[in-house]
Amino acid sequence: MKSFLPVLAALTVLAVLQLVLGSSEYFVYLASLVGVNVVLAVSLNVINGMTGQFSIGHAGFMAVGAYVAGTTSLLLKDDQLSFLPPAMSDQLFLLLALLLGGAAAGAFGFLVGLPSLRLRGDYLAIVTLGFGEIIRVVIQNSDGLSKSLAALPGLAPVGRFVGQFGGALGVSGVPQRSTFFMVWFWVFVLVLLARRLSDSSHGRWLKAIREDEVAAEAMGVDTTSYKVRAFVVSSFFAGIAGGLFAHFVPIINPGSFTFVKSMEVVVMIVAGGLGSTTGAIVAAVFLTLLPEGLRSLFLKLGGGDASLAQKVDQVRMPIYGMLLVVIMLTRSQGLFGTHEAWDLWARRKRAGAKA
Amino acid sequence: MSAPLLEARSVSIRFGGLKALSAFSLTISRGDLKGLIGPNGAGKTTAFNVLTGVYEPTEGEVLVGGERVNGKRPFQINRLGVARTFQNIRLFKQLTALDNVRIAVLPETRRWFDAARVQALKRGGAAQRALGAALDATDNYRDWWRAFLRTPGFLREEAQVTARAEELLSVMGLSHRKDELASSLPYGEQRRLEMARALGTRPKVLLLDEPAAGMNTREKADLMVLIRALRDRFDVGILVIEHDMKLVMGICEHLTVLDHGETIASGDPAVVRKDAKVIEAYLGEAPAHVA
Numbered sequence A: 001m002k003s004f005l006p007v008l009a010a011l012t013v014l015a016v017l018q019l020v021l022g023s024s025e026y027f028v029y030l031a032s033l034v035g036v037n038v039v040l041a042v043s044l045n046v047i048n049g050m051t052g053q054f055s056i057g058h059a060g061f062m063a064v065g066a067y068v069a070g071t072t073s074l075l076l077k078d079d080q081l082s083f084l085p086p087a088m089s090d091q092l093f094l095l096l097a098l099l100l101g102g103a104a105a106g107a108f109g110f111l112v113g114l115p116s117l118r119l120r121g122d123y124l125a126i127v128t129l130g131f132g133e134i135i136r137v138v139i140q141n142s143d144g145l146s147k148s149l150a151a152l153p154g155l156a157p158v159g160r161f162v163g164q165f166g167g168a169l170g171v172s173g174v175p176q177r178s179t180f181f182m183v184w185f186w187v188f189v190l191v192l193l194a195r196r197l198s199d200s201s202h203g204r205w206l207k208a209i210r211e212d213e214v215a216a217e218a219m220g221v222d223t224t225s226y227k228v229r230a231f232v233v234s235s236f237f238a239g240i241a242g243g244l245f246a247h248f249v250p251i252i253n254p255g256s257f258t259f260v261k262s263m264e265v266v267v268m269i270v271a272g273g274l275g276s277t278t279g280a281i282v283a284a285v286f287l288t289l290l291p292e293g294l295r296s297l298f299l300k301l302g303g304g305d306a307s308l309a310q311k312v313d314q315v316r317m318p319i320y321g322m323l324l325v326v327i328m329l330t331r332s333q334g335l336f337g338t339h340e341a342w343d344l345w346a347r348r349k350r351a352g353a354k355a
Numbered sequence B: 001m002s003a004p005l006l007e008a009r010s011v012s013i014r015f016g017g018l019k020a021l022s023a024f025s026l027t028i029s030r031g032d033l034k035g036l037i038g039p040n041g042a043g044k045t046t047a048f049n050v051l052t053g054v055y056e057p058t059e060g061e062v063l064v065g066g067e068r069v070n071g072k073r074p075f076q077i078n079r080l081g082v083a084r085t086f087q088n089i090r091l092f093k094q095l096t097a098l099d100n101v102r103i104a105v106l107p108e109t110r111r112w113f114d115a116a117r118v119q120a121l122k123r124g125g126a127a128q129r130a131l132g133a134a135l136d137a138t139d140n141y142r143d144w145w146r147a148f149l150r151t152p153g154f155l156r157e158e159a160q161v162t163a164r165a166e167e168l169l170s171v172m173g174l175s176h177r178k179d180e181l182a183s184s185l186p187y188g189e190q191r192r193l194e195m196a197r198a199l200g201t202r203p204k205v206l207l208l209d210e211p212a213a214g215m216n217t218r219e220k221a222d223l224m225v226l227i228r229a230l231r232d233r234f235d236v237g238i239l240v241i242e243h244d245m246k247l248v249m250g251i252c253e254h255l256t257v258l259d260h261g262e263t264i265a266s267g268d269p270a271v272v273r274k275d276a277k278v279i280e281a282y283l284g285e286a287p288a289h290v291a
Ligand SMILES: Nc1ncnc2c1ncn2[C@@H]1O[C@H](COP(=O)(O)OP(=O)(O)OP(=O)(O)O)[C@@H](O)[C@H]1O
Pocket: B015, B018, B020, B038, B039, B040, B041, B042, B043, B044, B045, B046, B047, B087
């Protein structure tokens, strides 16, 4: 099967990297962070890039995925599938948690997608922003919420589940099951899915909505249904990213899913070129590593004094902002425009064939 | 005699105080080639918008294949077999010519659940509606997963879509442009690409809104020949909006003339051109057209 070849190749490369670098904690942490951001950027690109809608609340979907997956794993921490080696059983439970987190985020994506049928541009942006903030605030106050839920007949288990969220303090003790291999395996799979979507009738219909909604509708595209589907798929991906994140950070709290996080993802896809999966990947890698690079640089400048390095987090957004302005001034379509690396490659091949 | 493919029965539409179209009636049957003419602002494009579901008629009704479609969405009316082009070209500019046509071509997906049954469910009570929606969603998302997994069936359908789109590009003489962005095509080719795209939806009725606008006399004449050829090749009924009366006279077998939303004449072109009201309407605007 030709379509499985890239999967096999990727698995091999990832396995080798895991063996060679898997013991370096710093590398694994950084690589996992990059991976999560790549998934977030690629997924937001489905809504903002391919479909041309404007969503700026992506951290909300990530939060839903992180909390649902993280809490699931926490509750099932001590369970084992006795017929499997422990490591494998752990990974199966991780898979279950991730899929639950993704599905929950997808369900929220459906709800948030509905207003996109009536709202356009700025108005839709405000709804998605509001959604992201609501999710964060609800989690922050989850203690009270869980008590109210537990009091309602039939909702006691939901209340117990929400009770694990820990309010502003967050959830700690989620088993650390997101290995480097696992994170990048998902990155690979989701990027592949995004690419396949983009290169199918479904992806073309999303792009038709972006290009001209009236014409798309006149050509038989059910624009409302497809806008909602873009939200569902995109938030499912974001939920997986959140789930992966929950399984390698020591603690998940509402502070990780603020508006700043949402904007970070928007900056990534705008800088990379709206509509380009390649651009989203490149920008996500670069913009995740940039603050880390700056941090080590400042650490050196400060002669080992960490206070200067801590400032990096504070100047991160202004730096992103400036970067965005520079990119917009010099290359307003972003690094890649709507193009993909594989398109360029295909074009070269075609040109070569003609010559 | 079966029902006409497309029929407007005394359709009126009002925008605030303005009656853009009043008591407009028209039928299109298989093999028809009819013209819709009239001076600027007469309501021609508005008539297209009502026929394709962009606007819902204020009065009267629109029927496709005998089925009333008032209030249906444009994509639904398109699926029933009515396709159109736009006066101010609306291509998917940043996509290639091939993709523009591929978007219009519906893959022949075999669904798990019978579409008619699901529709029937959706018209029932609350529980049935929910079931219908769930079945529909299942099928829809199954389709996405087929795309994600690139199943053999999916790849076969996609190949059929591409082949169909390439065939249409070649009919319209655009094969050499297939990998170019729609926006980079010269004006005349953009018009033809729009027609190829409309044909991609396998219409029974094709509505062309001023397809010759902005072309020189020679190009216009060629286009008219092409339109007639399309009618014969694809076995569709065609309704053309055109400003230039002389041009439309040459190919249309039936004309409807609009002025200020009113149908002032309708029938055989040779008769219509001698109609006093038509001459007056056109004299008011550009006498050269009637000469
Ligand atoms: N959405 C709308 N809202 C308000 N008025 C409208 C709308 N659409 C069209 N009109 C008005 O309806 C009238 C008919 O417009 P229409 O575009 O149908 O004319 P037309 O015959 O296609 O003219 P042209 O030859 O210039 O294309 C015009 O006065 C126009 O301003």
